[in-house]
Amino acid sequence: MILIGFMGSGKTTIASGLGERMNMQAIDLDEEVVKLAGKEIPRIFEEEGEAGFRQKEFEALARTSSIKGIVATGGGVVTYDRSYDFLKITEQPVIYLHADFETLYNRIEGDENRPLVKRKDQVRALYDRRLVLYRQxxxxxxxxSLPVEEVISGILKIKWC
Incomplete structure (x- = not known):
């Protein structure tokens, strides 16, 4: 199962909770990128730019798809054509964790690990651009926007889980 959604949608938290409930491995795609690259994400961006990071993210996504587990992607995974195409054709269920912009922004506001968060207008523009991609x-x-346990329960009620 692959979880997608914007920053603050709870992908990593939900993956962990689902993993526990379903007795499956929870996989954070960002952690897999770090393992694959042998360096931290800020360094990848510094040395290779966003294009280099997105390529590594795609490679990690493709590798983790063969593992029986719950994959928490990064919020921008849908913006890279190869990852987008992969998500469209994968046999893994792809679940979009959706919440309205204000709810998500309130969750991430002040997070020092998210430099773009300081510019609410930029974050809103990202959200608006990605919304249609997630749904596609x-x-x-x-x-x-529901409490974590309710989100997990909702996912578990889906017939193919």
Missing amino acids: VADHEIDA
Whole structure:
């Protein structure tokens, strides 16, 4: 199962909770990128730019798809053509964790690990651009504004889980 969604939608938290409930491995795609590259994400961006990071993210996504587990992607995974195409054709269920912009922004506001968050207008523009992409690749959409346990329960009620 692959979880997609914007910053603050709870992908990593939900993957961890689902992994526990389903007795499956929870995989954070960002951690897989770091393992693959042998360096931290800021360094990848510094040395290779966003294009280099997105290529490594795609490679990590393709590798993790063969593992029986719950994959938490990064919020921008749908912006890279190869990753987008992969998500469209994968046999893994792709679940979009959706919440309205204000809910997500309130969750991430002040997060020092997210430099773009300081510019709400930029974050809103990212959200607006990505919204349609998430919906195009998702097999199912879940309301991520709900408490974590309710989100997990909602996902578990989907017939193919």
